[in-house]
Amino acid sequence: MPALSTVDIRSYTWDQSVSRTAVGPSGFVHPQAVYQWIEEGVFDASAQGGWPFERCLAAGFVVFQMRHDTLFYAFPKLGDQLRFTNSLVDVRRLRGTWLNEIHRRSDGRLLARNYSTGVFLDLSGRPASPPEGMMDELRYG
Secondary structure, three states, X not given: OOOOOHHHXXXXXEEEEOOHXXXXXXXXXXXXXXXXXXXXXXXXXXXXOOOOHHHHHHOOEEEEEXXXXXXXXXXXXXXXXXXXXXXXXXXXXXXXXXXXXXXXXXXXOEEEEEEXXXXXXXXXXXXXXXXXXXXXXXXXX
């Protein structure tokens, strides 16, 4: 069977406004705020896909963020309205990777692209496969 392109994979969106507490004296966002928003966007995408955090816990499963591969093209600034687009692009037995893109809503400019990789753990912290069907639900609806 041929590999699926990311066009075949479900995308989720999440919006965020850049507030004063997220920026430094320059008026641009601190990178740590961007990573917090990326994590929030992934949790929101999981909930939109039918797997809110509470359902994951009830299934005895959590994800631990282990890696970000990020390209920043421009940093958002105070007052920008952002749209995060999140897609689960790679799933392995013990890990998964989301593609996160951040666009400024006013002009659609791509500000950052991130590949966010997390490992699957059971509630005792040991590596574990995700619940049956979860990844397909998140990827294809």
